[in-house]
Amino acid sequence: MARRSGIRNVSALLLCALLAACAAPTPQVVTVQETVVVTTEKVVEVEKVVQQTVEVPLAPAAAPKGGRLVMGTDKFPSGLDPHVNSSWDVMRILVSVYDPLLWQDPETGEILPGLAESWEISNDGLHYTLRLRKDVSFHDGTPFNAEAAKFSLDRILAPETQSQYAKAFLGPTDSIDAVDEYTLRINLKTPSAYLLSGLSQTYVAMVSPAAVEKWGSEYQLHQVGTGPFIMKEYVPKDHVTLTRNEKYSWAPSIFEHQGPAYLEEIEWHFLPEEATRLPALETGDVQLVISLPPIDATRLTTLADFSLLTSRLRVTQPLEFFINTQKPPTDDIRVRQALNYATDQQSILNSVLRGLYLPAHGPLAGTTFEYSDQVEGMYPYDVEKAKALLDDAGWKAGSDGMRFKDGQPLKLLMSSQTWNFIPPIAQTLQGQLRQVGIDVEVEQMTFPAQMTAGAEGTKNVLVNGGNGFTAADALDGYFGSWSADGGFAWSKMKDPDLDKLLVEGAQTLDPEKRKAIYAEAQVRIMEQALIIPIYDYTILVGVNNKVMGLSWDISNVAPLAYDAYIAAD
Amino acid sequence: MKKFIIRRLLSFIPVLLGVVTISFMLIRLLPGDPAALMLAKSGASAEQVAALRAELGLDQPLLTQYLQYLGDVVRGDLGVSIWERRPVLTMIAEQLPSTLELAVAALLISIVVGTTLGILSAVYRDSWIDRLSVIVAVLGVSMPMFWSGLLLVLLFGATLRWLPVIGQGSIKHLILPAATMGFACVGTITRTVRSSMVEILQAEYITTARAKGLSSTLVLFRHGMPNALIPVITLVGLQFGWLLGGSVVIETVFSRKGLGDLLVQAILWKDLPVVQGGVLVTAVMYLVINLVIDLLYGILDPRIHYN
Numbered sequence: 001m002a003r004r005s006g007i008r009n010v011s012a013l014l015l016c017a018l019l020a021a022c023a024a025p026t027p028q029v030v031t032v033q034e035t036v037v038v039t040t041e042k043v044v045e046v047e048k049v050v051q052q053t054v055e056v057p058l059a060p061a062a063a064p065k066g067g068r069l070v071m072g073t074d075k076f077p078s079g080l081d082p083h084v085n086s087s088w089d090v091m092r093i094l095v096s097v098y099d100p101l102l103w104q105d106p107e108t109g110e111i112l113p114g115l116a117e118s119w120e121i122s123n124d125g126l127h128y129t130l131r132l133r134k135d136v137s138f139h140d141g142t143p144f145n146a147e148a149a150k151f152s153l154d155r156i157l158a159p160e161t162q163s164q165y166a167k168a169f170l171g172p173t174d175s176i177d178a179v180d181e182y183t184l185r186i187n188l189k190t191p192s193a194y195l196l197s198g199l200s201q202t203y204v205a206m207v208s209p210a211a212v213e214k215w216g217s218e219y220q221l222h223q224v225g226t227g228p229f230i231m232k233e234y235v236p237k238d239h240v241t242l243t244r245n246e247k248y249s250w251a252p253s254i255f256e257h258q259g260p261a262y263l264e265e266i267e268w269h270f271l272p273e274e275a276t277r278l279p280a281l282e283t284g285d286v287q288l289v290i291s292l293p294p295i296d297a298t299r300l301t302t303l304a305d306f307s308l309l310t311s312r313l314r315v316t317q318p319l320e321f322f323i324n325t326q327k328p329p330t331d332d333i334r335v336r337q338a339l340n341y342a343t344d345q346q347s348i349l350n351s352v353l354r355g356l357y358l359p360a361h362g363p364l365a366g367t368t369f370e371y372s373d374q375v376e377g378m379y380p381y382d383v384e385k386a387k388a389l390l391d392d393a394g395w396k397a398g399s400d401g402m403r404f405k406d407g408q409p410l411k412l413l414m415s416s417q418t419w420n421f422i423p424p425i426a427q428t429l430q431g432q433l434r435q436v437g438i439d440v441e442v443e444q445m446t447f448p449a450q451m452t453a454g455a456e457g458t459k460n461v462l463v464n465g466g467n468g469f470t471a472a473d474a475l476d477g478y479f480g481s482w483s484a485d486g487g488f489a490w491s492k493m494k495d496p497d498l499d500k501l502l503v504e505g506a507q508t509l510d511p512e513k514r515k516a517i518y519a520e521a522q523v524r525i526m527e528q529a530l531i532i533p534i535y536d537y538t539i540l541v542g543v544n545n546k547v548m549g550l551s552w553d554i555s556n557v558a559p560l561a562y563d564a565y566i567a568a569d
Numbered sequence: 570m571k572k573f574i575i576r577r578l579l580s581f582i583p584v585l586l587g588v589v590t591i592s593f594m595l596i597r598l599l600p601g602d603p604a605a606l607m608l609a610k611s612g613a614s615a616e617q618v619a620a621l622r623a624e625l626g627l628d629q630p631l632l633t634q635y636l637q638y639l640g641d642v643v644r645g646d647l648g649v650s651i652w653e654r655r656p657v658l659t660m661i662a663e664q665l666p667s668t669l670e671l672a673v674a675a676l677l678i679s680i681v682v683g684t685t686l687g688i689l690s691a692v693y694r695d696s697w698i699d700r701l702s703v704i705v706a707v708l709g710v711s712m713p714m715f716w717s718g719l720l721l722v723l724l725f726g727a728t729l730r731w732l733p734v735i736g737q738g739s740i741k742h743l744i745l746p747a748a749t750m751g752f753a754c755v756g757t758i759t760r761t762v763r764s765s766m767v768e769i770l771q772a773e774y775i776t777t778a779r780a781k782g783l784s785s786t787l788v789l790f791r792h793g794m795p796n797a798l799i800p801v802i803t804l805v806g807l808q809f810g811w812l813l814g815g816s817v818v819i820e821t822v823f824s825r826k827g828l829g830d831l832l833v834q835a836i837l838w839k840d841l842p843v844v845q846g847g848v849l850v851t852a853v854m855y856l857v858i859n860l861v862i863d864l865l866y867g868i869l870d871p872r873i874h875y876n
Contacts, residue, residue, distance in 0.1 A: 078840070164608060239736065276719070276823070446599075451601055
């Protein structure tokens, strides 16, 4: 795969376009110019966005676009109610069923109108007034208005909903008012930099009040939104079928066309066993499959009828190992820093992930708006430096190279998970740390067991990652002292300066000021060596070349099928 | 007979009480706080976790929770899944048919193949077919199902393109998963049928039948087989439980819905009501199947009476 290194950073959108270009078989094709926004290869600076023009051949104009798209996601979701559940499948599947109040431009992150046409923020940042579209109705005919929007947001906030995720996107929301039929006001307790992006999440779905009342606890099997596709059938652990909403005429500007979607039907399957994903794509059981294992991704590139999308996810938390600052010997900052110098990230990425993933350098993924490149180069792979730090901390190497202090061996307890590629990563890391004389005992734990270990501080090194869509999502709950006892801040560092930065950052609406505050926070976290960052999340997607026009949401987690169609034979 | 059934049904009560109690305690002994798990993705603060824990009623004393649950179970209410917020009974009813379908199909395959191989290798002892059946038995028992399942996926799905590799809804979808599971059970049945058949073929009534001048086919099918199959019934009872447990592997490999995955996910993510309900329903099934098998003995074997 010669294009491998180049493909990495290119957005899925460009890939689709390129693939379409490669796949055009007939001589008599109509060629149109299409502008595609491309994210450039990140070198040293923050990513820049450039315009690039690509020729995209389309099928002959006479052929109507349509078809049925079958997609496979990576596990059985435990619950698919957007207001309640937290699985990424909520986004993937339901992004086609619900329209959010606002959209985010998939490339720039700019907030765009959705079901809300316009919005105003009061000077104190505590009141958001949204003017809603007047021409929208739910799939069941219920009109969409401020009452319906208030109903949806109230449902998320109600304690009895036991919202696992959606509530977090509403941040410090205090109350919701339906000012008039098409004006909605959201009142906050404190200012929030992330309310607007929160409102663009599929989790903050606008649900039909009539349908929620009708179905009660079975609502998730009979969901009713305003989106381009209607939920026809959901058989838990089997499949979800969506059909086209013929009345749809309120597509946001991020899409290419208006009116109903092209696809007549979308079907989702769940493929929890990663080894069956590529066979399912090859046999035609699915036309798109999410989360291919790297070894199959490499094989996929040799198959003519399929393409590999290397989607760099815009989730803000990288895969990272949290280092416990309260449990010896990692209570010593020199030991924590030595762990970072002794970690050869690139060799982990090359061996375990076949070079398909990009390294992480700090607590925020490189795709995060507030990411600061100041963290890059803070911990180059440097065995000698690691050894020197350990020597300095009093851990002297014995004859076998393993280190001791006062007769005690330098031993760390590490927890490992079964998900993602964590077992081989943990083992590789264990081997690398051994090189500088650190004995690491890896224990394979269930996630609940690890959470308890993290909260109680019984391990030195614990793994987590893949959470959140904003800087605050990936930092507040994972580094704030309010989460150090009983939450998810497994480094257990109680640092008032860091706390202050985190609180300030989340409340600062000015993007540049916020960036500066969060840059300080990122550097602070790495100076204290609270984590060993490993990689930024990437998902390998296999797709049949007949699938055209598919795009991805801003996080690159959810495929947007509105413009998609299946090419005729 | 009626008395026997009633007695057996009454004996279910203490067993089920034990099952309810043990599953209630065991899932709570495992480390991990369900409320914290549910909020893992939103990186919630300790305070938010505590609020959800209270909302779920998990801050109540254990005994209060237990008595509450026991009362609900007696009324036939298995509670609501804390993750999906749907009634546990509905969720189980949704998944159970798929698991039963798979278990029954796998059993049928293993019984047909297993008894055929078993009888053949008993009749033609030490021949090539006998040796083949040993190989099949060893492979079936020792190959992990996720691996043999994947091999079948690669051969019949990806390479030959004869069968779909994921999903369900038709006989075609059922063939690969049922064959994978059935194959795993064939060995035990083959070996059991073979040894009981070998024994029976040396029994005096077989010699008598042969002496009467009956054809060897008739002796085999009329006099030998019915007796040789009785141990198979016992095995079926035992294996059914194993199949229910083993279904999780197959369900994952072939992307099938089913009880196995529901339960495993519930245990992993500490969905307490689903674990408790699932264990209870599985226990009831196991008890009923064993009762049915005991009754079948009485019908099939005239030497057994329940009085």
